[in-house]
Amino acid sequence: MKDTARAVVTVIGKDTVGILAKVSGACAASNANVIEVTQSVLEEFFCMIMIIDIKEANKQLDELQAAIQAEVPEMQVHVMHENIFNSMHRI
Amino acid sequence: MLNMSDIMETITMIQEENLDIRTITMGISLIDCADSDIDKSCEKVYNKITTRAKDLVATGEFLEKKYGIPIVNKRISVTPISMLVGVSGGDPVKYAKVLDKAAHEVGVNFIGGFSALVQKGFSAGDRELIEAIPRALAETELVCSSVNVGSTKAGINMDAVKLMGEKVRLAAELTADKQCIGAAKLVVFCNAVEDNPFMAGAFHGVSEADTVLSVGVSGPGVVRSVLSKMPAEASMTEIAEVIKKTAFKITRVGQLIGTEAANMLGVQFGIIDLSLAPTPAIGDSVAHILEEVGLEQCGAHGTTAALAMLNDAVKKGGVMASSSVGGLSGAFIPVSEDAGMIAAARDGVLSIEKLEAMTAVCSVGLDMIVIPGDTPSEVIAAIIADEAAIGMVNSKTTAVRAIPAIGLAEGEELNFGGLLGYGPVMPVRTKSPAKMINRGGRIPAPLQSLKN
Numbered sequence: 001m002k003d004t005a006r007a008v009v010t011v012i013g014k015d016t017v018g019i020l021a022k023v024s025g026a027c028a029a030s031n032a033n034v035i036e037v038t039q040s041v042l043e044e045f046f047c048m049i050m051i052i053d054i055k056e057a058n059k060q061l062d063e064l065q066a067a068i069q070a071e072v073p074e075m076q077v078h079v080m081h082e083n084i085f086n087s088m089h090r091i
Numbered sequence: 092m093l094n095m096s097d098i099m100e101t102i103t104m105i106q107e108e109n110l111d112i113r114t115i116t117m118g119i120s121l122i123d124c125a126d127s128d129i130d131k132s133c134e135k136v137y138n139k140i141t142t143r144a145k146d147l148v149a150t151g152e153f154l155e156k157k158y159g160i161p162i163v164n165k166r167i168s169v170t171p172i173s174m175l176v177g178v179s180g181g182d183p184v185k186y187a188k189v190l191d192k193a194a195h196e197v198g199v200n201f202i203g204g205f206s207a208l209v210q211k212g213f214s215a216g217d218r219e220l221i222e223a224i225p226r227a228l229a230e231t232e233l234v235c236s237s238v239n240v241g242s243t244k245a246g247i248n249m250d251a252v253k254l255m256g257e258k259v260r261l262a263a264e265l266t267a268d269k270q271c272i273g274a275a276k277l278v279v280f281c282n283a284v285e286d287n288p289f290m291a292g293a294f295h296g297v298s299e300a301d302t303v304l305s306v307g308v309s310g311p312g313v314v315r316s317v318l319s320k321m322p323a324e325a326s327m328t329e330i331a332e333v334i335k336k337t338a339f340k341i342t343r344v345g346q347l348i349g350t351e352a353a354n355m356l357g358v359q360f361g362i363i364d365l366s367l368a369p370t371p372a373i374g375d376s377v378a379h380i381l382e383e384v385g386l387e388q389c390g391a392h393g394t395t396a397a398l399a400m401l402n403d404a405v406k407k408g409g410v411m412a413s414s415s416v417g418g419l420s421g422a423f424i425p426v427s428e429d430a431g432m433i434a435a436a437r438d439g440v441l442s443i444e445k446l447e448a449m450t451a452v453c454s455v456g457l458d459m460i461v462i463p464g465d466t467p468s469e470v471i472a473a474i475i476a477d478e479a480a481i482g483m484v485n486s487k488t489t490a491v492r493a494i495p496a497i498g499l500a501e502g503e504e505l506n507f508g509g510l511l512g513y514g515p516v517m518p519v520r521t522k523s524p525a526k527m528i529n530r531g532g533r534i535p536a537p538l539q540s541l542k543n
Contacts, residue, residue, distance in 0.1 A: 087347040
């Protein structure tokens with residue numbers, strides 16, 4: 001598999017003001033470029049998936065996850081390399 | 092492009108359904124460490140292991156962070172030590188101690204390969220190694236041992252079976268103050284595979300490359316969760332289909348981690364072992380999958396059929412997902428490591444006889460079974476012989492990892508802690524098989540035609 005330099009950020013939890021701003025702020029501070037954002041709010045439930053370019057990022061993925069989590073402590077945050085999703089769902 | 096539901100499915104599998112990589116296991120050949128001086132031989136063994144595996148744990152931890160998936164164990168398997176003992180002579184426990192020291196040095200959870208392959212007979216080093224097993228397991232912490240006593244091509248070495256009955260008992264006796272843990276690190280095989288990454292039975296076969304990296308995936312929780320969403324009207328055909336699809340996804344993750352770890356370590360990628368390996372954690376049980384299929388409790392009539400379907404579907408799904416499948420590859424049924432099996436054994440629904448039938452259709456055998464502390468060694472040997480016969484006749488791997496709970500009787504429980512879990516003492520038949528066991532010799536290899 002081609003080793004791309006992209007990661008998937010997911011943020012799930014109760015909807016509040018400024019989640020996207022805080023998460024993308026943390027990405028910017030880590031020098032990770034946001035490529036795509038998909039977001040939905042069902043009743044109070046917020047779910048966002050963000051694809052980021054980590055070629056120039058100044059942090060490892062677990063550190064980036066911790067940085068984002070610190071910005072939105074109430075939410076469930078995961079940062080994982082894109083390849084795990086590609087392997088599982090693409091032949 | 093990735094879509095939202097695919098991404099959420101993966102995250103749910105890892106976060107809520109206990110999907111993990113059970114082990115990355117580095118197989119290291121020690122053939123080039125053999126020396127006629129045992130101390131020199133031990134020094135070479137130590138140097139080779141600590142050089143080849145020095146980055147194994149760090150690589151595993153790096154990949155855990157990169158992909159957000161736990162890699163529970165990092166392990167090493169080595170060439171059967173009996174071969175080195177054959178060259179060097181001396182006390183085999185020295186090798187066990189050096190393996191233990193090397194394993195601690197590189198930070199792995201277990202090191203396997205204190206082993207001998209004696210299905211057809213004993214060669215130099217084999218008997219000495221087997222005699223030393225109980226002491227080696229009592230005096231080390233991380234060393235695992237296995238002995239292959241039978242195969243479809245060679246038959247069953249009944250002298251070895253008798254010997255192993257005694258050694259299993261002695262291994263438990265020597266570690267009676269530590270929950271008889273010695274016996275939990277000792278597996279007796281028939282048709283042992285050379286590329287198994289799972290402990291306690293892992294060793295690095297002589298036909299393997301010098302250093303390889305193999306992966307064992309896991310995911311009973313994922314399979315169970317998928318089945319729980321199937322309606323009661325779903326046919327067994329549909330159940331098998333959905334298990335196949337799930338096994339495919341689980342295996343793909345293993346393939347990704349395995350190839351990447353092998354690349355990072357600069358070694359050849361070995362195999363993925365497709366086994367569904369349970370843990371005592373809630374929601375990580377193979378028994379619960381069988382119950383989800385539609386049995387009131389694991390051990391009920393129908394368990395063998397459900398397990399056969401599960402085992403086959405997991406293989407079919409996994410085979411296409413990986414470039415190289417091997418090892419034991421099937422559903423594991425270790426009693427003390429599976430919450431559903433523990434419950435069924437406690438309730439008396441799951442008996443050793445039923446487990447024996449189950450081992451005819453799945454990997455691997457009578458695994459992590461706690462038996463009464465006063466079980467004579469001939470009875471243990473006879474349990475081994477029965478299980479080996481199932482493997483020999485059906486051309487499959489079978490094994491026995493039974494733990495005589497010294498000082499405990501039926502109804503009491505033995506708790507190992509951690510991944511090895513806990514389990515009730517299960518009753519065994521008390522009529523004596525001693526006369527047959529004491530005959531020794533060999534059960535001839537079975538005919539490969541007229542299969543009925």
